[in-house]
Amino acid sequence: MQKSSRLAIYALTELASDPDRQVSVAEIGEKYRVSAHHLAKVMHTLGRAGLVRSIRGVGGGYSFTGNAKRTTLLDIISLFEDTSSDCKMADSTAATPAEWALFDVSCEIDDIAKATFGAITISTMLKQTERRANRR
Amino acid sequence: MRDPDPIPSSKITIRRVKEVDLDFVAELDERVTGHAKLDYWQDIFERYATRRVDQRFFLIAESDDVAPEFPVLGYIVGEIRGWEFGSEPCGWIFAFSVEPGTRQLGIGEQLFESMSDEFKASGIKTMRTMVARQNQLHMAFFRSEGMVAGPYIQLEKELDD
Numbered sequence: 001m002q003k004s005s006r007l008a009i010y011a012l013t014e015l016a017s018d019p020d021r022q023v024s025v026a027e028i029g030e031k032y033r034v035s036a037h038h039l040a041k042v043m044h045t046l047g048r049a050g051l052v053r054s055i056r057g058v059g060g061g062y063s064f065t066g067n068a069k070r071t072t073l074l075d076i077i078s079l080f081e082d083t084s085s086d087c088k089m090a091d092s093t094a095a096t097p098a099e100w101a102l103f104d105v106s107c108e109i110d111d112i113a114k115a116t117f118g119a120i121t122i123s124t125m126l127k128q129t130e131r132r133a134n135r136r
Numbered sequence: 137m138r139d140p141d142p143i144p145s146s147k148i149t150i151r152r153v154k155e156v157d158l159d160f161v162a163e164l165d166e167r168v169t170g171h172a173k174l175d176y177w178q179d180i181f182e183r184y185a186t187r188r189v190d191q192r193f194f195l196i197a198e199s200d201d202v203a204p205e206f207p208v209l210g211y212i213v214g215e216i217r218g219w220e221f222g223s224e225p226c227g228w229i230f231a232f233s234v235e236p237g238t239r240q241l242g243i244g245e246q247l248f249e250s251m252s253d254e255f256k257a258s259g260i261k262t263m264r265t266m267v268a269r270q271n272q273l274h275m276a277f278f279r280s281e282g283m284v285a286g287p288y289i290q291l292e293k294e295l296d297d
Contacts, residue, residue, distance in 0.1 A: 118272055
């Protein structure tokens with residue numbers, strides 16, 4: 001998973017935990033130890049996707065506007081990475097049986113990863129985050 | 137679009153299946169899967185509602201207030217199995233469904249929790265199920281209930297003619 005996807009999931013989990021609250025990029029960046037510059041780009045993409053809303057001015061920031069029960073991790077990752085393509089070998093014309101065999105193994109893993117990301121919603125992430133916090 | 141609020145648990149009854157429920161269970165299954173299989177459900181009833189019922193649980197959800205046209209709003213079937221694949225006894229869920237028009241109301245969650253309670257009351261600490269990878273609806277539901285990938289991986293092989 002790319003860094004932008006990870007940041008987007010962290011930011012959305014943070015914002016969705018209290019949709020009425022407005023949180024600044026600096027605040028999220030500090031919590032997850034990332035630059036505000038990188039995070040601002042991520043938030044811009046999330047805004048275009050309708051998952052967050054930006055409120056300007058004093059006390060402004062971002063708030064969650066998506067549907068936490070319907071938005072999956074795969075939906076979020078797809079905003080930053082190409083997840084649409086089926087498992088395809090880049091240049092299959094000269095591929096050896098060993099290359100095909102390793103390719104098949106990679107596809108198996110990709111399929112499981114995709115199914116897992118597609119089944120976990122932001123709402124589920126919030127519950128999982130809470131369980132993790134309680135285990136500390 | 138905002139999702140509907142869950143129905144208060146007081147308005148839903150979760151209970152063991154009775155023979156009179158069987159046609160409604162089979163009809164719900166047929167509406168969801170497109171396959172009519174009353175024989176299968178009669179066999180499941182015979183095995184899971186009449187024998188070894190201390191370890192086998194066939195539960196249904198019903199309500200007088202929600203969609204009265206559907207006497208059975210959902211079902212869940214599970215049993216305690218031990219020592220298969222080297223596993224200590226655990227609870228398995230192998231059938232689960234909720235009437236499509238009444239989803240997102242918390243009926244599935246109440247069925248799931250009732251099954252968890254049955255397993256816990258029998259001293260079971262782990263609950264398992266198996267879901268088709270493409271079945272995002274069930275995958276998302278079980279995930280939302282806290283289920284995660286377990287220590288086993290299902291393997292299979294196409295057999296040659």
